[in-house]
Amino acid sequence: MKKHNFNAGPSILPREVIEDTAKAILDFNGSGLSLMEISHRAKDFQPVVDEAVALFKELLNIPEGYSVLFLGGGASLEFCMVPYNFLEKKAAYLNTGVWAKKAIKEAKAFGEVVEVASSAAENYTYIPKDYTVPADADYFHITSNNTIYGTELKHDLESPVPMIADMSSDILSRPIDISKYICIYGGAQKNLAPAGVTFVIVKDDALGKVTRHIPSMLDYKIHVDGGSMFNTPPVVPIYTAMLTLRWVKEQGGVKEMERRAIEKADLLYGEIDRNKLFVGTAAKEDRSRMNICFVMAPEYKELEADFLKFATERGMIGIKGHRSVGGFRASCYNAMSKESVQALVDCMQEFEKLH
Numbered sequence: 001m002k003k004h005n006f007n008a009g010p011s012i013l014p015r016e017v018i019e020d021t022a023k024a025i026l027d028f029n030g031s032g033l034s035l036m037e038i039s040h041r042a043k044d045f046q047p048v049v050d051e052a053v054a055l056f057k058e059l060l061n062i063p064e065g066y067s068v069l070f071l072g073g074g075a076s077l078e079f080c081m082v083p084y085n086f087l088e089k090k091a092a093y094l095n096t097g098v099w100a101k102k103a104i105k106e107a108k109a110f111g112e113v114v115e116v117a118s119s120a121a122e123n124y125t126y127i128p129k130d131y132t133v134p135a136d137a138d139y140f141h142i143t144s145n146n147t148i149y150g151t152e153l154k155h156d157l158e159s160p161v162p163m164i165a166d167m168s169s170d171i172l173s174r175p176i177d178i179s180k181y182i183c184i185y186g187g188a189q190k191n192l193a194p195a196g197v198t199f200v201i202v203k204d205d206a207l208g209k210v211t212r213h214i215p216s217m218l219d220y221k222i223h224v225d226g227g228s229m230f231n232t233p234p235v236v237p238i239y240t241a242m243l244t245l246r247w248v249k250e251q252g253g254v255k256e257m258e259r260r261a262i263e264k265a266d267l268l269y270g271e272i273d274r275n276k277l278f279v280g281t282a283a284k285e286d287r288s289r290m291n292i293c294f295v296m297a298p299e300y301k302e303l304e305a306d307f308l309k310f311a312t313e314r315g316m317i318g319i320k321g322h323r324s325v326g327g328f329r330a331s332c333y334n335a336m337s338k339e340s341v342q343a344l345v346d347c348m349q350e351f352e353k354l355h
């Protein structure tokens, strides 16, 4: 039976990317050595990093003056690296979920943090819109896609100060106006690669402005100067990221990823809204295209476990909702096909007929 992988992260990758990674793990570029047993400084590996960086810049239309890094530590380490490198006095944060909250917690160790708005009281079911970003903040931090709650900022915001974004779970799913940001980062395990590598896009001239001493491993400038090779980077995940970036380009780029994301999301939300058994949890205007959250309608609440079993038996993987939201979450990242989303929709329709 075909498995439809709706896992939230680590998550689905294009099948050919996984196959080509597997091949390189057995024999990298016909060298007779595994990708896992070569130096990150080997002459064959440098072109991999270079190509990954070049494709990232090309696909996201990253202007001159920005660097792309591939580091370890996950998005969670970036929660601390961001204030370490950019927070001199005051930073503004939008609190749209658990990940945003964790970023805020780290920043508080470095200076004044203004939480401009929060949707915590409504269990983060919407993205606040009515707030003012202080004009004297060093930056305004947002989480563009809230993986757990299924809300997403699908357009770049206006901000009086440079923005910084955690784009772990929606990078490469739409075009971005990079010039509005001094830093964009994310764990690659949602839309790009297996776990182990973190992507960072950073504006070069925004670095070196804080007065504190920054430990080398946490200093973006050192990683920029070292071309992501200050220490041993995650070689295998970087290779996979490069293959995924090639795949995105072959498929037609981020504009095409966005078109498909809209198509898949419309298909699934359409069914959630039509089917009497289910309701969506996120405010309609803020609905994420990447993580689609829904629960049983109140009068069918007792069918939750039954539906999970029913869908799992039909090959739907990873649709159990996060414990803080409950119900179901279908993550529809770039590599998810429309056919798989249709299979879930068919499942929901079949289940409805039984009740």
Ligand SMILES: *Cc1c(COP(=O)(O)O)cnc(C)c1O
Pocket: 009, 073, 074, 075, 076, 077, 099, 143, 145, 146, 147, 166, 167, 168, 169, 186, 187, 188, 190
């Ligand atoms: C998964 C996720 C994180 C955490 O990433 P790690 O790489 O595990 O640290 C942070 N932010 C968002 C939006 C996420 O989806």
